[in-house]
Every structure is written in C-alpha cells, then in structure tokens.
Amino acid sequence: MTAMSTDGIRELPRSPQANDTQLVLATVGGYRTALPWARLMDPEELHDFLDDLADAALNRYRPGKSDADTLSAIEAACRTWRLIAEGSDQ
Numbered sequence: 274m275t276a277m278s279t280d281g282i283r284e285l286p287r288s289p290q291a292n293d294t295q296l297v298l299a300t301v302g303g304y305r306t307a308l309p310w311a312r313l314m315d316p317e318e319l320h321d322f323l324d325d326l327a328d329a330a331l332n333r334y335r336p337g338k339s340d341a342d343t344l345s346a347i348e349a350a351c352r353t354w355r356l357i358a359e360g361s362d363q
Contacts, residue, residue, distance in 0.1 A: 308351070313358040322354040 306312070314322060329346035332338050 310355045310358040314354075318354070318357060322350070322357075325350040325354065 311319065311322060326347065329350045330343065332346045333340065333343040
C-alpha cells in the first residue's frame with residue numbers, strides 16, 4: 274500500500290529486506306522524484322542545499338562560464354548534499 278502525504282507526494286513502501294539507509298522513493302503525479310534523498314534533510318540542511326543549488330544555477334549568467342561549467346557546478350552541489358542527506362538519515 275502506498276502512503277500519501279499532505280503535499281501530494283506518495284512514498285513507496287520499503288522492501289522487507291531494506292536496511293535503514295535505503296532511500297524510500299517518492300512519486301509526484303505518478304513520476305519518481307528527481308532528488309529523493311533531499312527529502313531526508315532537516316529544514317536547515319534543505320535551505321542550505323537550495324542556496325547552493327541556486328548559486329550553481331546562476332553560474333550560467335557569469336561571464337566566461339559555459340553551460341557545461343554550470344552543469345558541473347549543479348552536479349557538484351547535488352553530490353555534496355546527497356552525502357550530507359544520506360548521512361543525516363543514519
């Protein structure tokens with residue numbers, strides 16, 4: 274059975290073999306979320322992650338920065354904060 278939260282996001286049930294660090298996949302409108310690990314963050318971590326993500330995206334408008342540079346900056350922010358999020362779930 275799938276649980277529905279108040280924000281319209283359905284959490285898929287964990288498998289019986291899942292350990293405590295396995296992410297629970299969530300869906301929005303039938304699609305899996307792109308950043309399920311971000312939902313593991315506390316409000317302060319989420320705020321800081323979104324700040325870093327916005328800063329990385331704004332890289333696109335900085336002189337001399339290519340779209341590839343911007344994508345690398347976004348990926349780096351996500352990579353860093355995923356480690357933090359998954360560590361905070363333990």
